[in-house]
Amino acid sequence: xxxxxxxxxxxxxxxxxxxxxxxxxxxxxxxxxxxxxxxxxxxxxxxxxxxxxxxxxxxxxxxxxxxxxxxxxxxxxxxxxxxxxxxxxxxxxxxxxxxxxxxxxxxxxxxxxxxxxxxxxxxxxxxxxxxxxxxxxxxxxxxxxxxxxxxxxxxxxxxxxxxxxxxxxxxxxxxxxxxxxxxxxxxxxxxxxxxxxxxxxxxxxxxxxxxxxxxxxxxxxxxxxxxxxxxxxxxxxxxxxxxxxxxxxxxxxxxxxxxxxxxxxxxxxxxxxxxxxxxxxxxxxxxxxxxxxxxxxxxxxxxxxxxxxxxxxxxxxxxxxxxxxxxxxxxxxxxxxxxxxxxxxxxxxxxxxxxxxxxxxxxxxxxxxxxxxxxxxxxxxxxxxxxxxxxxxxxxxxxxxxxxxxxxxxxxxxxxxxxxxxxxxxxxxxxxxxxxxxxxxxxxxxxxxxxxxxxxxxxxxxxxxxxxxxxxxxxxxxxxxxxxxxxxxxxxxxxxxxxxxxxxxxxxxxxxxxxxxxxxxxxxxxxxxxxxxxxxxxxxxxxxxxxxxxxxxxxxxxxxxxxxx
RNA sequence: CGGGGCGUAGCUCAGCCUGGUUAGAGCGCCGCGUUUGGGACGCGGAGGUCGCCGGUUCAAAUCCGGCCGCCCCGACCA
Numbered sequence: 001x002x003x004x005x006x007x008x009x010x011x012x013x014x015x016x017x018x019x020x021x022x023x024x025x026x027x028x029x030x031x032x033x034x035x036x037x038x039x040x041x042x043x044x045x046x047x048x049x050x051x052x053x054x055x056x057x058x059x060x061x062x063x064x065x066x067x068x069x070x071x072x073x074x075x076x077x078x079x080x081x082x083x084x085x086x087x088x089x090x091x092x093x094x095x096x097x098x099x100x101x102x103x104x105x106x107x108x109x110x111x112x113x114x115x116x117x118x119x120x121x122x123x124x125x126x127x128x129x130x131x132x133x134x135x136x137x138x139x140x141x142x143x144x145x146x147x148x149x150x151x152x153x154x155x156x157x158x159x160x161x162x163x164x165x166x167x168x169x170x171x172x173x174x175x176x177x178x179x180x181x182x183x184x185x186x187x188x189x190x191x192x193x194x195x196x197x198x199x200x201x202x203x204x205x206x207x208x209x210x211x212x213x214x215x216x217x218x219x220x221x222x223x224x225x226x227x228x229x230x231x232x233x234x235x236x237x238x239x240x241x242x243x244x245x246x247x248x249x250x251x252x253x254x255x256x257x258x259x260x261x262x263x264x265x266x267x268x269x270x271x272x273x274x275x276x277x278x279x280x281x282x283x284x285x286x287x288x289x290x291x292x293x294x295x296x297x298x299x300x301x302x303x304x305x306x307x308x309x310x311x312x313x314x315x316x317x318x319x320x321x322x323x324x325x326x327x328x329x330x331x332x333x334x335x336x337x338x339x340x341x342x343x344x345x346x347x348x349x350x351x352x353x354x355x356x357x358x359x360x361x362x363x364x365x366x367x368x369x370x371x372x373x374x375x376x377x378x379x380x381x382x383x384x385x386x387x388x389x390x391x392x393x394x395x396x397x398x399x400x401x402x403x404x405x406x407x408x409x410x411x412x413x414x415x416x417x418x419x420x421x422x423x424x425x426x427x428x429x430x431x432x433x434x435x436x437x438x439x440x441x442x443x444x445x446x447x448x449x450x451x452x453x454x455x456x457x458x459x460x461x462x463x464x465x466x467x468x469x470x471x472x473x474x475x476x477x478x479x480x481x482x483x484x485x486x487x488x489x490x491x492x493x494x495x496x497x498x499x500x501x502x503x504x505x506x507x508x509x510x511x512x513x514x515x516x517x518x519x520x521x522x523x524x525x526x527x528x529x530x531x532x533x534x535x536x537x538x539x540x541x542x543x544x545x546x547x548x549x550x551x552x553x554x555x556x557x558x559x560x561x562x563x564x565x
Numbered sequence: 566c567g568g569g570g571c572g573u574a575g576c577u578c579a580g581c582c583u584g585g586u587u588a589g590a591g592c593g594c595c596g597c598g599u600u601u602g603g604g605a606c607g608c609g610g611a612g613g614u615c616g617c618c619g620g621u622u623c624a625a626a627u628c629c630g631g632c633c634g635c636c637c638c639g640a641c642c643a
Contacts, residue, residue, distance in 0.1 A: 013576080013592065014576060015576095016576080017571085107643065110643080142641055143637095143638095407643095473602060474601095475601080508602080508604045509604045
């Protein structure tokens with residue numbers, strides 16, 4: 001029962017000056033959310049309705065795979081996070097209580113849920129378990145951005161699975177894949193389940209659920225044929241280099257004064273950028289210098305290199321070049337290098353290449369990896385649009401927002417927190433865990449991004465704050481007013497959620513607001529229609545209108561609504 | 566953490582460079598009236614510690630310093 005004349009829906013004509021992302025602008029303009037401080041957002045009534053509808057879809061799907069909803073605190077003892085080595089994470093909010101006891105604000109709940117399981121699960125008979133909750137997460141983000149897309153406080157559904165062994169974890173993971181697929185489908189999002197970086201934590205598998213949209217902060221590599229991966233780990237066959245120079249029997253020096261960049265060398269020698277060997281000197285954590293080489297037209301992918309090295313690294317500093325690498329910037333190359341060399345797979349089999357000569361103003365040409373230097377081969381380049389995906393499709397790259405992730409944790413948390421059980425032989429074994437996050441706010445923002453038009457938001461039916469917006473144009477005492485009032489009652493009785501615009505405002509204002517707020521169906525009751533013996537229905541997506549019969553309007557509206565996306 | 570920008574009415578902004586009556590506009594808001602199928606109009610009105618602190622000056626929204634807040638790019642992102 002929602003009459004807009006008495007509902008807190010503060011729509012505004014102008015977007016906040018500092019808003020950039022479409023979802024940020026529209027959610028604010030539509031009176032759904034307001035910012036309290038950087039990265040801290042309030043949900044106003046209509047916005048909260050959307051959030052709750054997404055939550056409910058998630059809840060139903062979690063329950064359907066046997067998930068058990070619970071609730072854990074946001075404030076945790078600091079020692080719990082020290083136990084897993086996560087106390088030093090910069091994003092973790094830290095505080096003290098009045099007695100000086102150290103506390104943290106939870107950024108996720110692996111620690112607490114595992115702590116409980118460690119205490120109350122002892123037998124193989126108690127496993128498996130799927131536990132989940134919807135709870136606020138607190139993260140002291142270095143840079144909140146784009147409205148709801150990256151905030152310091154947000155609600156997440158996080159579930160945790162506990163199994164006897166790796167096979168059990170695989171089954172739990174598969175259940176989540178199915179549940180998450182359905183959640184994304186039911187929210188009517190365009191989405192991809194992409195292979196994800198397992199990160200330094202070294203889990204055994206991870207996927208992210210990505211919703212493509214312009215404001216997304218991740219890049220995903222997609223092939224029309226089904227391949228989908230986060231750019232951080234994406235892998236593909238490179239495009240061939242056109243116009244490679246003739247191979248030589250041996251590398252041959254060539255003067256390249258002042259040519260310190262790929263463009264300069266390629267221009268000077270008249271060869272394509274792909275005929276060059278790009279050398280990237282880095283220092284691996286622990287102090288070892290390493291020369292990474294990729295094709296001249298390719299870029300190094302830091303994530304892939306980090307995963308390959310199983311260690312962090314940083315670019316070498318200027319002064320380290322002469323010292324550790326024995327050469328100068330701009331003329332570094334793998335031929336004759338006195339450090340360990342790692343070459344990207346895209347260089348394998350190429351001949352007639354150009355590389356730095358490891359002396360100023362000089363390169364060498366006719367280089368052949370494998371013949372002229374003997375590198376460690378690795379796939380460490382960033383894939384590019386047009387590359388050939390493993391499934392044969394052509395790679396395209398799109399920005400996307402991560403709305404969910406699923407992760408095989410293994411024993412990462414059960415071990416430090418002592419979550420173990422006795423198996424049927426009476427032997428103690430560690431519990432195998434998985435963790436699975438989903439952000440309703442991000443799903444909500446992604447839906448705005450994916451479906452908005454010039455007029456405003458266009459919610460998918462499943463997550464709209466209201467099913468139908470009823471616009472009454474008549475004034476008290478007029479027939480249109482009475483018909484609208486009666487129809488409001490009938491529509492509510494039909495089981496639909498109705499927003500009834502009974503405000504004293506001009507038709508233009510009401511129409512504009514209805515399209516801004518974005519309910520999937522609008523029904524207008526005005527004098528013009530009544531004279532023709534009908535009402536007007538407008539489908540928000542596409543803004544097409546059609547008449548509704550006056551005598552069975554509520555029924556007809558409900559039928560129409562059921563057909564909407 | 567590095568780079569850039571902003572802070573004046575509820576919102577979007579002008580004024581600041583070149584200091585000087587009572588700090589402005591549009592939108593929004595309140596009252597009255599006319600309007601009523603695409604943010605309509607007229608008349609009247611309310612609303613501002615010019616982010617905060619300090620300095621310079623006869624005089625500071627305006628010049629200088631410090632602080633705080635917010636946004637964007639990058640780094641970072643269990």
